[in-house]
Amino acid sequence: MVNSPQETLNDLFAALSDQTRRAILSQLLENDQTVKQVAEPHAISMAMISKHLQILGRAGLVRQIKRGREKICQLEPDxxxxxxxxxxxxxxxxxxxxxxxxxxxxxxxxxxxxxx
Amino acid sequence: MVNSPQETLNDLFAALSDQTRRAILSQLLENDQTVKQVAEPHAISMAMISKHLQILGRAGLVRQIKRGREKICQLEPDxxxxxxxxxxxxxxxxxxxxxxxxxxxxxxxxxxxxxx
DNA sequence: ATGATAGTCAACCATATGGTTAATAGTCCA
DNA sequence: TGGACTATTAACCATATGGTTGACTATCAT
Structure with missing residues (x-):
């Protein structure tokens, strides 16, 4: 299911419209982080962080690589x-x-x- | 009620996350338009266009100037x-x-x- | 004054979003 | 093997969003 260009922009801008997600992007700009590490500075549940990362992933902004029981999150600034x-x-x-x-x-x- | 920088970005990106609103911005890039003219290319109600323009206004992307019974919409690209x-x-x-x-x-x- | 036109508001609907807690699936390790 | 740890899913709640229709206000033109 390849998204249309319009849907791509929808997902992109929607992903950027939340401060927590923008903060996550800033964190990942510094270095790659596990989901746990991503969650640390934020006063919300891991479940919510997981959802935010999904949204960022759908927008193509973040990639996740499984490593053991952890998942490394990487920025995809392109x-x-x-x-x-x-x-x-x-x-x-x-x-x-x-x-x-x-x-x-x-x-x-x-x-x-x-x-x- | 001055918005925080974060809220400003929230509103901005949220405003950009809808194709109809992005299309409206493109229209206004060409020339200023009344609400009616803005609505014309879109298959949705005037009421909805009015709402979209509100959201674009809240984001600081569009200004509206009343002229008689019409309202002229102008792009604010800054x-x-x-x-x-x-x-x-x-x-x-x-x-x-x-x-x-x-x-x-x-x-x-x-x-x-x-x-x- | 009357009617047509431009635009907004209110009420409503369905769906998405940001948030929670609890349960579950994998993985590591002693 | 069993427990601790990492991460996602499920169920739920409140609110926002994109959409509708219909009522309403304001203005223009005859």
Missing amino acids: ALFVASRWMQGFGQFEDQNLDALEGTLLDLGLIEADEG | ALFVASRWMQGFGQFEDQNLDALEGTLLDLGLIEADEG
């Missing part, structure tokens, strides 16, 4: 790029300039094409 | 910048690199400041 790209359609703010820049940079060979 | 900025905290994806690169390129004279 998913954010999709959302960022969508936003760049809305000209006036500075990212747009960066977007325009990308083509130039590719031409100049200063960056690599990594179309996800 | 709000997107807040969300975009938040995303840029997540280093690994290329915007960040582009951002860092921009200064270098300016130094090299390969691009002009604030180019379109």
